[in-house]
Amino acid sequence: MIGRLNTKSDISDLEAILNGNKKAIENEYIQFGKLSALVIDDISAMRHAISSQLQAMGMNLINTASDAEGALKRIESNSYDLILCDYNLNRASSGQHFLEYLRLEKLLSAKTIFVMVTAEAEYAYVANAAEFGPDDYILKPCPEKKLRSRLERLFDRRTFLMPVINAIDTLQYELAVSECDSLIAKQPDERWLMHVLRLKAEAQLALHDTENVLHTYAQAVSIRDAVPWVAMGIARTHFLLKDLPAAEQSAKDIIAKNPNYVAAYELLAQIKLGQKDHEGALHMLHASSKILPSAKRFRSLSESAFLLGRLDEAKQYAESAIRLSSGSMVERSDDYLSLAQIQTDLGDHRSAILTLEKSARKYEETGVYGVAKNAILAQAYFDSGDMDKARKLIGSAQRLVTDKTESSALTALGKVAIKTGDLILGFKLLTRAVQSGGKDKEHIARHVTKAMKDCGQNDKIDDVIDAGQRRILDLVEEATKAMRVAQFTLAFQKVLEALAIHDENIEALLAAAQLHLLWLKQDGMDKVVAERAKDYLATLDRLVPKNEKVMGFYRFFNELTGV
Amino acid sequence: MREVLSALVVHDIKNSLALLEMDLEQLNHHQDVPIEGRKAYKRCIELKNRLVNFLTLYKHDQSGLKPNIREIELSDFLEDMISASQSVMMSSRHGHAIAVRVADSRISIAPNVKLKGVANLDDYLVDMALESALNNAIRYARSSVEIWFEQRAGSLSFFVLDDGPGVTLVENVEQRTTSDNASSTGLGLALCNAVVEAHGSGNVALTNTSGGALFALEFQYTE
Numbered sequence: 038m039i040g041r042l043n044t045k046s047d048i049s050d051l052e053a054i055l056n057g058n059k060k061a062i063e064n065e066y067i068q069f070g071k072l073s074a075l076v077i078d079d080i081s082a083m084r085h086a087i088s089s090q091l092q093a094m095g096m097n098l099i100n101t102a103s104d105a106e107g108a109l110k111r112i113e114s115n116s117y118d119l120i121l122c123d124y125n126l127n128r129a130s131s132g133q134h135f136l137e138y139l140r141l142e143k144l145l146s147a148k149t150i151f152v153m154v155t156a157e158a159e160y161a162y163v164a165n166a167a168e169f170g171p172d173d174y175i176l177k178p179c180p181e182k183k184l185r186s187r188l189e190r191l192f193d194r195r196t197f198l199m200p201v202i203n204a205i206d207t208l209q210y211e212l213a214v215s216e217c218d219s220l221i222a223k224q225p226d227e228r229w230l231m232h233v234l235r236l237k238a239e240a241q242l243a244l245h246d247t248e249n250v251l252h253t254y255a256q257a258v259s260i261r262d263a264v265p266w267v268a269m270g271i272a273r274t275h276f277l278l279k280d281l282p283a284a285e286q287s288a289k290d291i292i293a294k295n296p297n298y299v300a301a302y303e304l305l306a307q308i309k310l311g312q313k314d315h316e317g318a319l320h321m322l323h324a325s326s327k328i329l330p331s332a333k334r335f336r337s338l339s340e341s342a343f344l345l346g347r348l349d350e351a352k353q354y355a356e357s358a359i360r361l362s363s364g365s366m367v368e369r370s371d372d373y374l375s376l377a378q379i380q381t382d383l384g385d386h387r388s389a390i391l392t393l394e395k396s397a398r399k400y401e402e403t404g405v406y407g408v409a410k411n412a413i414l415a416q417a418y419f420d421s422g423d424m425d426k427a428r429k430l431i432g433s434a435q436r437l438v439t440d441k442t443e444s445s446a447l448t449a450l451g452k453v454a455i456k457t458g459d460l461i462l463g464f465k466l467l468t469r470a471v472q473s474g475g476k477d478k479e480h481i482a483r484h485v486t487k488a489m490k491d492c493g494q495n496d497k498i499d500d501v502i503d504a505g506q507r508r509i510l511d512l513v514e515e516a517t518k519a520m521r522v523a524q525f526t527l528a529f530q531k532v533l534e535a536l537a538i539h540d541e542n543i544e545a546l547l548a549a550a551q552l553h554l555l556w557l558k559q560d561g562m563d564k565v566v567a568e569r570a571k572d573y574l575a576t577l578d579r580l581v582p583k584n585e586k587v588m589g590f591y592r593f594f595n596e597l598t599g600v
Numbered sequence: 601m602r603e604v605l606s607a608l609v610v611h612d613i614k615n616s617l618a619l620l621e622m623d624l625e626q627l628n629h630h631q632d633v634p635i636e637g638r639k640a641y642k643r644c645i646e647l648k649n650r651l652v653n654f655l656t657l658y659k660h661d662q663s664g665l666k667p668n669i670r671e672i673e674l675s676d677f678l679e680d681m682i683s684a685s686q687s688v689m690m691s692s693r694h695g696h697a698i699a700v701r702v703a704d705s706r707i708s709i710a711p712n713v714k715l716k717g718v719a720n721l722d723d724y725l726v727d728m729a730l731e732s733a734l735n736n737a738i739r740y741a742r743s744s745v746e747i748w749f750e751q752r753a754g755s756l757s758f759f760v761l762d763d764g765p766g767v768t769l770v771e772n773v774e775q776r777t778t779s780d781n782a783s784s785t786g787l788g789l790a791l792c793n794a795v796v797e798a799h800g801s802g803n804v805a806l807t808n809t810s811g812g813a814l815f816a817l818e819f820q821y822t823e
Contacts, residue, residue: 086622093629176724178618178648181625183684190676227717228673262714264671297669 067192073098073115077108077132078123078154083177087121087154090181094188105135105366112139117149119188122171124155134367136171137333147206148199150191154179197229201236213240214249227260234260238270245585247278265295272304276311277585284308299329306337315345326354332362336372343379344483352379370396370406371445377413378449382491386417393417407437408446415453427457440540444470444481452488463492464501471505472539478506509535513548520548525556541580549573550590557597567598610655617648645686649731653787656728657794665798667722674717674749674756678702681727682747687735698738703746703761712753719756721799721819726758729795732788733760733815740764740813754822755802760815766808792817 074091076099078084084101091099100115102108105126112120124132132153139145153171173191175184195202201220204213217237221230234257241250251274257267272287285308291301302325309317319341326334339354355376362368373396380389393414400406415430434450447470455463467485482502489498516531532552535545553570557563574594577587624641627633659665679702682688688700709716730747737745741762750757789804795817796802802819 082619086619086626089626090622093626178615178621180621180645180684180686182686182689183680186680186684190680228676261716261718264715264718295669 067189067196069095070097072096072118072192074100074119074121075108075111075115075117076101076121077103077105077126077135079103079126080123083123087184090184091119091121093181094185105138108135109139109144109366112144116146118192120145120149120151122151122153123177124153131365133331134362134365137331138366147202148195150188150195152187152191194229194232197225198232198236201233201240205236205240208243210240210243213237214244214246231257231261231264235266242270242273242277243583243588245277245583245588247274247585250274265291265298268294269298269300269304272301276304276308279311281308281311285312297328299325302328315341319345319347330357330361332358332365332367332369332372335361336369336375339375339379343375344487346487348379348383352376352383355379368399370400371409373399374406374409374413374445374449377410377417381413381416381420384420386420389413389417403437404441405443405446408434408442409449411437412446412449412453416449416456419453419456424457427453431457431459444473444477445484447473448481448484448488451485452492455489455492455494460494464497467501468505469539471502472509472542478543509538509542509545512538513544516548516552520552520555523555523559525552525559528552541576543577543581546573546577546580547586550577550587554590554593554597557594562598567594570594610651614648614651614655617644617651620644621648645689649686650787653728653732653791656725657787657790660794660798665725665794667725667798669720669722671715672719672721672723672726674719674751675702675704675707677723677727678747678749678758681730682734685731685734687731687738698741699744700734700738701744701746703748706746706748706759707750709751710753713751714753716751719751719819720821721756722795725795725798726817729792729817730758730760732791733817736788737762737764737813737815742812755818755820757816757818759817761809761812763812766813767806 069091074096076084076087076091078087078101081103084103088099088101100111100117102111108120108122111117122132122135126132126135132155136151136153139151145151150173151171153174154177155174156177173187175187197220200216201213204210204216214237217233217240220233221237225233234253238250238253238257241247241253250270254267254271254274257264261267268287268291272284272291275281275284275287285305288301288305288308291298292305295301302321306318306321306325309315309321319338322334322338322341326338335354335358339351339358342348342351342354355372358372359368359376362372373392377389377392377396380386380392393410396406397410400410402410411430411434415427415434418424418430419427431450431453434446434453438447438450447466451463451466451470453463454460454466467488470481470485473481485501485505486498489495489501512531512535516528516535519525519528519531529549529552532545532549535542536549539545550570550573553566553573556566557570560566571594574587574590577584577590581587621641621644624637624644627637628641656665682700682702685700688698734745734747737760741764744763746759746761748759750759789806792804796804796819799819800821803816804818805816807814807816
């Protein structure tokens with residue numbers, strides 16, 4: 038049986054500590070001396086105390102940081118085995134914000150064990166943070182023996198799972214699945230087996246291998262019924278398979294048993310969106326933010342309420358998102374832009390101007406922010422009756438527009454152009470916003486629709502939405518037809534034309550990737566074609582990570598090139 | 601305002617005690633630490649635990665404890681609990697070490713239990729309650745203390761058995777678990793009841809067995 042690699046110290050060890058016999062606590066199996074750690078705490082005495090505890094366990098490579106920014110610098114230049122992070126870092130950033138940031142930016146290796154140190158009052162926030170949860174959390178004050186037991190267990194687990202973790206860390210999900218099978222073949226005890234199954238399911242989900250992932254979950258259920266992560270995985274798989282009623286039922290079952298399971302509410306919100314039940318989605322997001330308030334959740338809530346035209350609610354949520362992220366590393370310029378847009382739509386142009394002036398002190402007037410800020414400011418000045426200023430600001434925004442300008446900025450600028458009477462420019466910009474499409478096609482269409490309704494252009498909505506998508510889709514359709522009759526050069530021309538309109542349009546990129554794969558299959562290995570195929574796939578993987586179709590293309594590409 | 605100030609002061613004392621405990625813990629790693637250093641460490645642990653227990657009970661009385669439930673591997677939990685237990689670390693009243701162990705042979709799980717060997721509990725609170733029971737058992741034990749769990753459909757019980765004199769007529773449950781003996785964390789029974797109550801329903805009992813006193817902490821739930 039494979040189980041814990043170390044045995045627990047008995048009372049004589051504990052007495053030995055009191056008798057000052059340090060050797061007694063040196064672990065035989067886990068070589069703490071080879072492990073590195075980062076201790077993050079804003080209180081110097083606590084940093085010192087925890088570091089001393091780790092040193093007493095035999096660790097030598099210990100760094101400390103007093104805040105998230107300092108910790109980030111350390112993490113960017115070092116790979117730590119362990120991060121012990123205090124929840125309450127300072128007024129602006131919590132440890133949870135920091136962890137969320139590290140996970141979103143993919144700055145944490147799967148090998149790094151992240152342990153949140155919390156006071157009792159903050160415990161619930163960490164415990165419910167399923168998606169961005171730490172590997173473990175400990176309550177302070179934590180005596181050395183308790184910390185040591187936790188760490189031993191976590192490192193034991195990491196050692197056992199290391200082949201899988203290595204594969205996941207390098208995005209080799211197929212290898213991860215086979216490493217899981219090797220570990221399962223060793224017949225580990227139940228609790229270790231459940232960890233392996235969890236990682237196997239994670240890798241299969243990354244591969245969008247929905248058929249086999251359901252087998253993995255069935256295996257987990259046969260060992261332990263009613264485990265929340267298994268139920269959650271099953272619900273997610275139903276969602277991926279577009280079986281929304283089954284996904285909804287599974288998510289509701291989880292909530293019935295675990296009313297604080299935030300991830301289940303968030304999945305339900307996605308399901309409701311899929312069912313076009315926008316009110317229902319808002320309700321679910323609201324429930325999740327009640328359990329675990331975060332800037333990210335309030336941001337989603339604010340957007341949902343905004344799209345439903347519930348501007349007072351949207352304003353409250355946008356303010357909460359700013360309040361919770363202000364001064365922290367998860368602070369985002371678009372929170373200010375959203376709030377200012379809501380304030381403008383509420384007719385409170387004065388507050389909108391103040392919000393944007395406040396944001397201008399923090400962000401450079403470039404890129405998406407520059408375009409959107411000037412566009413919303415133009416709306417506010419237009420509403421206040423200052424037409425000249427509004428026109429100047431529209432000009433400033435236009436000068437900042439590039440091929441890369443995102444749909445949100447184009448929508449804001451399109452809206453003010455229509456408001457000020459420049460319908461041609463307005464429709465052109467909104468059409469471009471729709472063209473940027475891709476994974477958020479529906480979402481962008483809702484924003485554009487709302488902007489047009491706000492400007493009284495209801496009768497033109499279909500035209501703009503259709504025109505935006507039609508041009509690219511027509512070209513993609515022509516490319517697909519040419520592909521079918523093996524006219525690859527012609528197909529490539531059409532794809533390039535579609536990508537010239539918007540180089541990150543998902544449909545066009547999918548067509549480009551498919552074309553190059555067919556090309557390779559038909560004409561055999563060609564370095565230039567293979568390189569282009571790889572580039573298109575990489576762009577797609579960046580834009581729509583873990584997409585089933587893209588994963589399938591990758592598998593096909595690997596087969597063709599023998600990678 | 602007075603309440604806010606009191607809360608600030610008490611938590612400041614608690615945190616300072618915790619830091620002092622960590623400092624003394626490190627000091628006690630040195631070979632040549634004087635006996636006073638070890639005594640100070642023990643006293644600091646007792647005092648901090650007493651304060652933490654008191655604060656937990658106070659919270660229970662004021663607003664009710666809100667458990668933070670998570671999935672616990674019961675065997676791991678008990679092993680960790682013993683290996684990190686500060687009560688275990690402190691010597692018994694007889695001045696010699698008491699052997700404390702998880703009694704694997706006594707662990708029983710009914711076949712109809714859905715989550716075998718696993719429970720959804722607030723491990724911090726349950727650890728606190730069991731630590732209090734363990735503290736008592738060690739004080740009264742002759743040479744050994746055993747701890748284990750029994751899982752039935754709809755209930756989970758933890759047991760702590762010592763080989764001491766048992767609960768005598770003059771020494772009833774209340775006295776045994778709320779003793780103001782210097783090595784006691786006190787408030788034991790009330791704390792255990794509060795922890796059970798926070799999880800829903802259950803029972804706390806201290807009974808005599810042929811070999812000593814048996815403490816039981818039972819949690820009831822619907823599967």
